[in-house]
Amino acid sequence: MIVLWIAPLATAADLPEGPGRDLLLRVCTGCHKPDSFAAYRFTKDEYHAIVARMAERGAQASGPELDRIAEYLAKNFLKVEDPAKLNINQATAKEMETRLGLTAKEAEAVVAYRERHGDFHAPGDLYVIYGVDGAKIEAAKDKIAF
Numbered sequence: 098m099i100v101l102w103i104a105p106l107a108t109a110a111d112l113p114e115g116p117g118r119d120l121l122l123r124v125c126t127g128c129h130k131p132d133s134f135a136a137y138r139f140t141k142d143e144y145h146a147i148v149a150r151m152a153e154r155g156a157q158a159s160g161p162e163l164d165r166i167a168e169y170l171a172k173n174f175l176k177v178e179d180p181a182k183l184n185i186n187q188a189t190a191k192e193m194e195t196r197l198g199l200t201a202k203e204a205e206a207v208v209a210y211r212e213r214h215g216d217f218h219a220p221g222d223l224y225v226i227y228g229v230d231g232a233k234i235e236a237a238k239d240k241i242a243f
């Protein structure tokens with residue numbers, strides 16, 4: 098019987114050549130289709146966190162190999178952040194003060210709320226925070242990224 102082993106090559110066409118590509122195909126395609134990776138957009142830190150989570154789920158690779166996979170994904174499928182916007186899920190209280198015009202107390206309240214409830218997903222999530230002036234959030238909402 099002749100076995101044709103061409104499918105992975107054909108479906109990985111969206112993955113540019115580069116260090117880490119072969120590792121990705123070896124380690125990660127047990128659960129994901131090879132062509133699914135090109136659709137993702139994450140920051141480099143996020144990719145590193147994701148591959149660590151995938152190792153917990155069962156991806157078979159050493160730490161340095163996971164790092165190479167994360168670097169490959171970050172190089173090719175990076176989320177481009179708008180420098181004019183502040184990522185409210187990563188910002189410090191100080192940044193919220195200077196970039197969004199919040200008082201120190203308001204900024205602390207946002208950080209405390211985030212620590213208790215997790216990431217924000219939309220400006221509306223910020224209106225419910227006790228002690229934060231909703232009008233300021235409204236005025237700053239185009240400067241906030243999630």
Ligand code: HEC
Pocket residue numbers: 121124125126127128129137147148150151152154155156157163166
């Ligand atoms: C054992 C099966 C398995 C393996 C192997 C695996 N994954 Fe996953 N992956 C999943 C599952 C299940 C999800 C969806 C649930 C989740 O996010 O944990 C997922 C989700 C993802 C996501 C979406 C993450 C998000 O936060 O939305 C990315 C990106 C990803 N995997 C990349 C990888 C990479 C890169 C590898 C190789 C290092 C890999 N996966 C190996 C099972 C796997």
